[in-house]
Amino acid sequence: MPPAASSVTPRRILSLARPEARRLSAGVFFLFIGSGLSLLFPQAIRLIIDEALGARDQALIDRATLWMTVIFAVTAVANALRYYFFTSAGENVVQALRERLFSHLVSQEVAFFDNSKTGELVTRLGADTAVLQQSVSGNIAMALRSGAQVLGGVALLFYTSPTLTLLMLTVVPPVVVVAMVYGRRMRLTSRRVNDEHAASNAVAEEIFVGIRTVRSFAAERHEGGRYSVALAKALALARRRTQLSAFFIGGSTFGGFIAGSLVLWYGSRLMLRGDLSIGSLTSFLVYTTLVSMSVSGLTDLWADFMRASGSAERVFDLLDRKPGMPISGGERIDPLQGHVEFQSVRFAYPTRLDAPVLKDLNLAIQPGEVVAIVGPSGAGKSTIAGLLARMYDPQGGSLLLDGRDLRTVDPEWLRQQIGVVAQEPMLFSGSIFDNIRYGRLDATEAEVEAAARAANAHDFVCRFPDGYRTSVGERGVQLSGGQKQRVAIARAILKDPRLLVLDEATSALDAESEHLVKDALERLMRGRTTLIIAHRLSTVLGADRVLVLEGGQVVQSGSHASLMEQEGLYRRLVERQFAAA
Numbered sequence: 001m002p003p004a005a006s007s008v009t010p011r012r013i014l015s016l017a018r019p020e021a022r023r024l025s026a027g028v029f030f031l032f033i034g035s036g037l038s039l040l041f042p043q044a045i046r047l048i049i050d051e052a053l054g055a056r057d058q059a060l061i062d063r064a065t066l067w068m069t070v071i072f073a074v075t076a077v078a079n080a081l082r083y084y085f086f087t088s089a090g091e092n093v094v095q096a097l098r099e100r101l102f103s104h105l106v107s108q109e110v111a112f113f114d115n116s117k118t119g120e121l122v123t124r125l126g127a128d129t130a131v132l133q134q135s136v137s138g139n140i141a142m143a144l145r146s147g148a149q150v151l152g153g154v155a156l157l158f159y160t161s162p163t164l165t166l167l168m169l170t171v172v173p174p175v176v177v178v179a180m181v182y183g184r185r186m187r188l189t190s191r192r193v194n195d196e197h198a199a200s201n202a203v204a205e206e207i208f209v210g211i212r213t214v215r216s217f218a219a220e221r222h223e224g225g226r227y228s229v230a231l232a233k234a235l236a237l238a239r240r241r242t243q244l245s246a247f248f249i250g251g252s253t254f255g256g257f258i259a260g261s262l263v264l265w266y267g268s269r270l271m272l273r274g275d276l277s278i279g280s281l282t283s284f285l286v287y288t289t290l291v292s293m294s295v296s297g298l299t300d301l302w303a304d305f306m307r308a309s310g311s312a313e314r315v316f317d318l319l320d321r322k323p324g325m326p327i328s329g330g331e332r333i334d335p336l337q338g339h340v341e342f343q344s345v346r347f348a349y350p351t352r353l354d355a356p357v358l359k360d361l362n363l364a365i366q367p368g369e370v371v372a373i374v375g376p377s378g379a380g381k382s383t384i385a386g387l388l389a390r391m392y393d394p395q396g397g398s399l400l401l402d403g404r405d406l407r408t409v410d411p412e413w414l415r416q417q418i419g420v421v422a423q424e425p426m427l428f429s430g431s432i433f434d435n436i437r438y439g440r441l442d443a444t445e446a447e448v449e450a451a452a453r454a455a456n457a458h459d460f461v462c463r464f465p466d467g468y469r470t471s472v473g474e475r476g477v478q479l480s481g482g483q484k485q486r487v488a489i490a491r492a493i494l495k496d497p498r499l500l501v502l503d504e505a506t507s508a509l510d511a512e513s514e515h516l517v518k519d520a521l522e523r524l525m526r527g528r529t530t531l532i533i534a535h536r537l538s539t540v541l542g543a544d545r546v547l548v549l550e551g552g553q554v555v556q557s558g559s560h561a562s563l564m565e566q567e568g569l570y571r572r573l574v575e576r577q578f579a580a581a
Helices: 009-017 020-037 043-053 060-105 110-114 118-136 138-160 162-209 211-216 220-272 280-319 382-390 411-416 430-435 447-452 458-463 481-495 511-525 560-564 569-580
Strands: 340-347 358-365 370-374 396-401 419-422 499-503 529-533 545-550 553-560
Touching: 020 138, 060 118, 060 280, 110 162, 118 162, 138 162, 138 220, 138 430, 138 529, 162 211, 162 220, 162 280, 162 340, 220 280, 220 481, 340 382, 340 411, 358 382, 358 396, 358 481, 358 553, 370 430, 382 499, 382 529, 419 481, 419 553, 430 447, 430 481, 447 458, 499 511, 545 560, 545 569, 553 560, 553 569, 560 569
Parallel strands: 370 529, 370 545, 419 499, 499 529
Antiparallel strands: 340 358, 340 396, 545 553
């Protein structure tokens, strides 16, 4: 649903250009020089027709032609400089806007991204900001130039013939009314077109990200059809926008021709009566053409502004959005012991508030303790890890770290104290070295190599021709599952966290890779408060305590041996795993 009141105003769009005021001022200076000189051309025509030709003065014709050549040369230089200053200012504006929007987006809470499509956000960051670039640079120049030519042209028209000028201006009010009505409709339609294009981009990105799944199911034609359907919705709205533009352009063109026809008709009558010279009528017609073209340019710019408003609304809506959770600010615990406690925690994901995941959860983890959490899928195991890193805040109860409520703790500092190794670790496109050093961006090469050795990653890295400079590909696709896990463990070792979360860290590995990864994880867990989320029995055997989760609550707690002696969910899970094996 569009907002009741648009967040976009001409003043707000133009405010984006404020940091480039010096460049734009220079552009405006050369713009007025070029526009002012262009208004002298019709006067030169009048001079040649009425005086030089009438007197048959060749020298006067030569001087007028020479001055026209000089004027054209200066105008060309002024226009080139005007274009340079305005365009370079526009490039700077869009870069600053993209940086500002990106920084604002990454500061949003995780729930915002749960409810947003990546492709749509990328569209706002790329295409929509590019549309705004034209509005705050090229369109400003064109509007000022056209406005100057309209004002200057009308002033000279009044100087030449006030009667003809008033006659010509009778067509202006209808054009203005049509432009206002058209502009409102264009803004709404453009916003809907941008939304549909963003949706189609989201579909495309989803397909590209999951291309291996698409290929394995031979679903290329199906996905092509899905993308075509998304594009068809955007095309239908784009056609509607084109129809509006065609109607407006046709109407404004007709108005311009009517104005010219009225001038020619009545001006001819004035000339026949001797009230107007041939040169004056000719220069008046040239001024009329110049003013008509400038007014037409202004109406086109108004249409562009309305189209840009559709993009600007989404950009400004994102910029105006307040993060639901701060990314920094709050107290820091020094020294951090690592005592974690969930007190009657209730939680449901923001996108599914009617489906609670944790229900009055109570659990405590002592400093340095290794706790494994097991349970059926959907029991809330990974949710506990997400709450500990404060990706979300619970709707009820409290989550304490060394006795402090996590809501009072600096989130940035908190996440620096937590290391996470997931089942499918996220690696960024770049080198192995860059991905390991992501754990601590100021780490030296020696520290990166030491972390890789501790994670049993150094040997396989050295087998690559480029060693640590080997590219991992997008999301690490050029590495095997075990290799990615060991790079992720090296990253966590380099980070040296006080709290450690292992989320199904070995469940997708073969036996050899699992052995190497487990050996690395044992080194990583020493002396750290560790939360292990696992299904495999081998993963939890070394835990100090096992918590069994079901329906968002802890239903059993104890060591592996003590839990196996009890009738309950844990023993059933273990027996099923043995049966499956």
